[in-house]
Amino acid sequence: MEKFVQLVVDGLSTGSVYAALALAIVLVHSATGLINFAQGGMAVLAAYVAWVLTNQGVPLVLAIVASILFSFVLGAVIERFLMRRFERGDPDTAVVVTVGLLTLVTGIAGWLWGYNNQQFPSLFPLDTVSVLGVSVSIRSIGTTLVIVVAMVATQALFVGTKLGLALRAVAINPQSAAYSGLPVERLLMVGWGIAAVLGAVAGALVAPQLTLTPGMLDNALVYALAAVILGGLTSPVGVVIAAWLIGVLENLAAVYVGFIGFDLKVAVPFILIFVVLIVRPQGLFGRKTVVRV
């Protein structure tokens, strides 16, 4: 029983990391209608920035904040100078562009810092605390909490501020937004920046566990995409729930299902997807999109 609770808590923590990445993907999709396969790669680049700063003696929290600012600028710059040209065109081409971006970003990280695993300092102590008689790791709880806070803050930004209102307007209908005087192009840059920030938070939190490599978040990206498919592209809440579900289920399956084990747990979300797709192609929480011809 105790093991079960630990597995669930750890699952929620990794699930939160997938959720942050998945939310970033949903954010970009709702603003620009494309799937950013480089979301994880950009987050890795941010983690490397934080790592370099900590090596220079900067305190970890400051380094992470600096890497978050860096990601915001990076996201905005990528939107402005790379993606904008492809946003109104064929979505398949835009996807290939983001795949190229992933290769490029991974290549930059590998070229600057090598492909060897680097130790990334953890934001939380590695001890465990006893909650209701079950010991769970502080890192898992901390990771989950930080990401929940980040997600709530993002949601508050979108619902409660003027900037959020403008971002939503652009996402719903860029043309009308432009007619009503909104600076659509700058808002798209902000949207990409915020998405990159979410990714950077996830990257900094998961880097101590995975150890820093250029391909660190490739698997996490796959989980995040699985969460996006399961939750439905139109439903941020659904995506987060799906990400947690995936995190918990894969942890449980790794331990309790003999054949899967730790090496094959990456298959769990896809077994889940296959089951869900047969029943609900629009995802667990998504709406069916109806297109007028």
Added chain:
Amino acid sequence: MASSSKTSAPTTTAPPPSATPSPASSFRQSPWVRWGAPLLLVVGLAVLPLIGTESANDTLARIGVFAVAVLGLNVVMGYTGQVSLGQIFFLGLGAYVTAYGVQSGWNIVLVFVLTCLIPAVAGLLVALAAARLGGLAIAMVTIALPIVGVPLAKRLSEFTGGSQGMSARFVEAPEGSGLYDDQWQLYLVLVIGGIVFLLTYFLVRGKYGRAFAIVKGNENVASSMGISPYRYKVLAFTIASLIGGVSGFLYMVVVQYTSPETMSFGHSIELLVAMVIGGAGSIVGSILGGVFYVVVPDLTNAIDPSLTALLQGALLLAVLFVLPGGLVSLPRAVMRGLRRSPAGRGSAAPPTTPSSTTGSGTAAEPTETERQGSA
């Protein structure tokens, strides 16, 4: 090479307004060229293995292997417009089936048939689920294939040899032919790869190719014409998987060794990069893609191995920016640039080349220009 454009030339909607019929096109239509060029190509390919050095033959054979893999990716992505990030998985699967069959001492023809069938069935199963989702979901699902495939191959070690991989030597030049092994391997790749290319060429120019093009262009139009986008997506994906399996067989012919690393995520991305840079939706582009896949890593490794990924990413983005049709559209883009510049019109190369879709017989809607795209 000439064949892909010459037959389409007469069917295009008259000469483009600005251009007078160029001497080149009438040259290409003369019967001597029509029949001579393919003949020359076949003879050239038949002589090729005999004159090259061993390492040149090996490089050529590897180019052939990956040209076939890129061709498979082109069927689903270039022609049908469904982004697939998992093509390398089917190459790996084919390679494992071949290695296992050879090690078990099965008849080589049976092994080849299984190498076609097993990846095709696997692709069919994946596509049946993935194609239910619209648009980009196929990309999001297929990215999982290499990422699940690598640990799966390590796990099923009684079939795959685990992380050690499997080697299988089964291609030796027959006694009395006087050929070296590398020459014989190159011949096998040329013959099998050539047949696959020929069959695919007929496929994409025929009824199915037109259906693929409409599914790529507009799914709603496709359904209104009685073409089920779902069925044709599944079909295209299955064919791509089958071709991937054949490329896996050829991979074992040439490399004679496979490991989980063969189907890693990085290689899958490289395959996609190669396809886009070679030219999406183009037979010749697939060959150029194979050249790119094999030659560029060799070149960058000579400069600095850690630069490979960076250069590939940068090259892909550069091609998408300046030459969305891929390298195969380079001659046409250059010709257009030359024709325009004396006329004084800006030389900003328009990103699309609508004439390249006319090959598949869908020139009916001239407004749909970006359909040709590069994905």
